[in-house]
Amino acid sequence: MDFGISGKRALVLGASRGxxxxxxxxxxxxxxxxxxAARSIDAMAQGDxxxxxxxxxxxxASVAALIETVKAEGGVDILVNxxxxxxxGSALGQSAQGWSTAFSSMAVAxxxxxxxxxxxxxxxxxxxxxxxxxxxxxxxxxxxAISNGVRSAVSGWSKTLAGEVARHGVTxxxxxxxxxxxxxxxxxxxxxxxxxxxxxxxxQSSSRTEIPAGRYGTPEEFAAVATFLASRQASYITxxxxxxxxxxxxxx
Numbered sequence: 001m002d003f004g005i006s007g008k009r010a011l012v013l014g015a016s017r018g019x020x021x022x023x024x025x026x027x028x029x030x031x032x033x034x035x036x037a038a039r040s041i042d043a044m045a046q047g048d049x050x051x052x053x054x055x056x057x058x059x060x061a062s063v064a065a066l067i068e069t070v071k072a073e074g075g076v077d078i079l080v081n082x083x084x085x086x087x088x089g090s091a092l093g094q095s096a097q098g099w100s101t102a103f104s105s106m107a108v109a110x111x112x113x114x115x116x117x118x119x120x121x122x123x124x125x126x127x128x129x130x131x132x133x134x135x136x137x138x139x140x141x142x143x144x145a146i147s148n149g150v151r152s153a154v155s156g157w158s159k160t161l162a163g164e165v166a167r168h169g170v171t172x173x174x175x176x177x178x179x180x181x182x183x184x185x186x187x188x189x190x191x192x193x194x195x196x197x198x199x200x201x202x203x204q205s206s207s208r209t210e211i212p213a214g215r216y217g218t219p220e221e222f223a224a225v226a227t228f229l230a231s232r233q234a235s236y237i238t239x240x241x242x243x244x245x246x247x248x249x250x251x252x
Contacts, residue, residue, distance in 0.1 A: 004232030006031025010078035011070055011117065013037050013057070013110075018182035019132055020082045022219035024050055026227040032078065036099050037066060047106065057109035058101070067116035075120030078230045081110040081131040085184060091145035101187075106150045111157060118170065127170035128230045131158050133241065135178045138249050143195070144188075155241060162239035171238035173229050176229050178245025179207055181216040213246030227229045 009018060010027050014020035015036035021044070024036045028049040041052035053069065056062040058218060086102045114129055121127025135141065137155045138150040155174060164173035179185055189207070193200045208214055222244050228234055229242070243249055 001233070003030050003227065003230070005078070005230055007033075008077040008134070008229070009033045009035070009074065010080065010232075011053075011113075012080040012082065013055070013077045013113070013136060014084060014132075015050075015052075016040055018184060019177065019180065019219055019222055020159075022223035023080055023082070023226045025232060026223035027078065027080075027218070030227060030231075032230070035070060035073075035076065044194060057167060058105040060104075063109050063112055067113060068092040070117060071120070075182035075248075076117060077121060077124070077126060078128040079114060079117055079130070080226060080230075081114065081129070083132075085134070085144075085217070086146040086150075088143045088188065088195075090143060091143055091149075094146060099149075102146045102150050103153070106147075107154050107157070110154065114161070118165065121170045122165060122168040125169040127165075127168075128234075129161070129170065129172040130226055130229050131172075131174045132226075133174045133176045134245050135176050135237045135243065135245050135249055137174075137176055137241065138243065138251065144190070158241075159239050166238050169235070171229070171235065173238060174241040175222070175225055175229070176241055176243045176245065177217070177222055178243065179211060179216045181218055185216065211246040211248045215246065217246055 010032050012020055012024045015024045016038035024034045028034050034050045035053050036050050037053040037055045039056045041054050044052045055066040083106050134151045137152050140148040158172055158174050189200050189203045193203045225244050
């Protein structure tokens with residue numbers, strides 16, 4: 001199927017590894033020119049259609065510089081908002097500074113970048129904003145209180161924005177990953193193993209029993225959904241949060 005996005009331009013945040021790297025590769029395979037942004041770009045995979053840009057989402061000046069660089073290069077048609085996650089922790093006992101720091105890098109930075117670049121999409125009458133969330137939005141994940149809280153705020157923002165720009169041909173959606181085999185999930189598995197006193201292998205085995213598909217997903221499977229949401233064919237999908245979790249979330 002021709003997704004009709006060859007020749008488009010995309011900015012993918014958090015593109016040095018994991019879900020972001022897989023999405024960048026998936027878009028590039030469809031003929032999209034990808035600006036791949038990350039805090040560390042030294043080891044980033046590059047190609048004819050993937051070029052690195054450095055950004056630190058926790059640094060206001062770095063975020064502002066990224067916006068200006070992208071606008072100077074002609075803007076983008078597709079924006080993939082993908083940021084890192086905070087360290088594990090309970091809801092009780094979190095400091096005000098911890099909440100503020102996480103909200104700034106995980107939410108405000110994404111809001112700011114989107115606000116800075118979406119004007120070009122509106123002017124062109126076509127655009128895609130895809131934000132990577134977490135299954136914790138639909139079903140809070142134990143010991144990931146900050147992630148559950150901040151990403152839920154991002155979900156409310158995404159739904160609100162979708163209603164504001166739909167008439168301009170710009171879609172705004174979220175994708176909620178379940179247990180995808182990435183460095184982030186491996187780190188969370190290791191943290192759970194340390195906290196509970198069992199092996200990482202046992203943590204992973206236990207997690208697989210909670211997933212109807214019986215396995216963790218791959219970054220490529222996740223990226224395929226993002227690539228479709230960026231497509232011409234997905235023009236009537238907006239304001240949605242699509243789960244890619246192998247059936248893990250029990251609710252409808």
